[in-house]
Amino acid sequence: xxxxxxxxxxxxxxxxxxxxxxxxxxxxxxxxxxxxxxxxxxxxxxxxxxxxxxxxxxxxxxxxxxxxxxxxxxxxxxxxxxxxxxxxxxxxxxxxxxxxxxxxxxxxxxxxxxxx
Amino acid sequence: xxxxxxxxxxxxxxxxxxxxxxxxxxxxxxxxxxxxxxxxxxxxxxxxxxxxxxxxxxxxxxxxxxxxxxxxxxxxxxxxxxxxxxxxxxxxxxxxxxxxxxxxxxxxxxxxx
Numbered sequence: 315x316x317x318x319x320x321x322x323x324x325x326x327x328x329x330x331x332x333x334x335x336x337x338x339x340x341x342x343x344x345x346x347x348x349x350x351x352x353x354x355x356x357x358x359x360x361x362x363x364x365x366x367x368x369x370x371x372x373x374x375x376x377x378x379x380x381x382x383x384x385x386x387x388x389x390x391x392x393x394x395x396x397x398x399x400x401x402x403x404x405x406x407x408x409x410x411x412x413x414x415x416x417x418x419x420x421x422x423x424x425x426x427x428x429x430x
Numbered sequence: 431x432x433x434x435x436x437x438x439x440x441x442x443x444x445x446x447x448x449x450x451x452x453x454x455x456x457x458x459x460x461x462x463x464x465x466x467x468x469x470x471x472x473x474x475x476x477x478x479x480x481x482x483x484x485x486x487x488x489x490x491x492x493x494x495x496x497x498x499x500x501x502x503x504x505x506x507x508x509x510x511x512x513x514x515x516x517x518x519x520x521x522x523x524x525x526x527x528x529x530x531x532x533x534x535x536x537x538x539x540x541x542x543x
Contacts, residue, residue, distance in 0.1 A: 361532035
């Protein structure tokens with residue numbers, strides 16, 4: 315059974331940093347691209363970052379480019395999202411997802427609140 | 431960027447009825463290489479993470495009931511739910527996976543009368 319378990323969320327002040335982690339199990343992690351997607355409270359879904367299976371390439375929307383960094387440790391089957399210079403508009407639930415033919419499996423999500 | 435225009439914003443139906451949800455993309459999602467449309471549909475029940483229903487526009491994910499049907503090609507896509515059940519109460523989203531940035535439709539809230 316595919317499982318994606320996020321951690322690292324919480325309350326953080328504007329301008330500060332936070333690092334999310336996602337531990338994967340139930341599939342061969344190193345074979346899959348991975349993606350972070352977020353959802354602001356009561357709002358829709360927004361793509362945040364993607365990374366190839368080797369970690370050799372990464373992709374970001376303009377809204378987070380230069381502030382967020384996606385990375386992975388295939389030996390630990392773990393995906394990361396380093397978030398710097400956080401803004402109030404980054405407040406959201408962040409989902410770790412597996413990227414196959416499309417985004418197929420989702421974690422339960424972790425809440426990040428950016429507020430003073 | 432590819433813009434995904436999803437409609438309607440919300441709809442309310444009785445159990446047993448059929449619903450259609452539409453997504454229109456600002457560019458074609460059809461790959462000339464493999465003739466597949468990079469369009470997926472997701473269901474998000476209250477308090478849960480999204481669940482994949484349909485990918486490649488019309489391929490049902492394993493375990494998804496056959497009353498969920500995806501159709502369309504190019505720029506116009508539809509999710510049809512036949513014989514709606516109370517358990518189908520959820521938000522539904524389309525996603526284009528053709529090119530970065532990945533973009534979602536704005537969502538459709540399905541309510542059961």
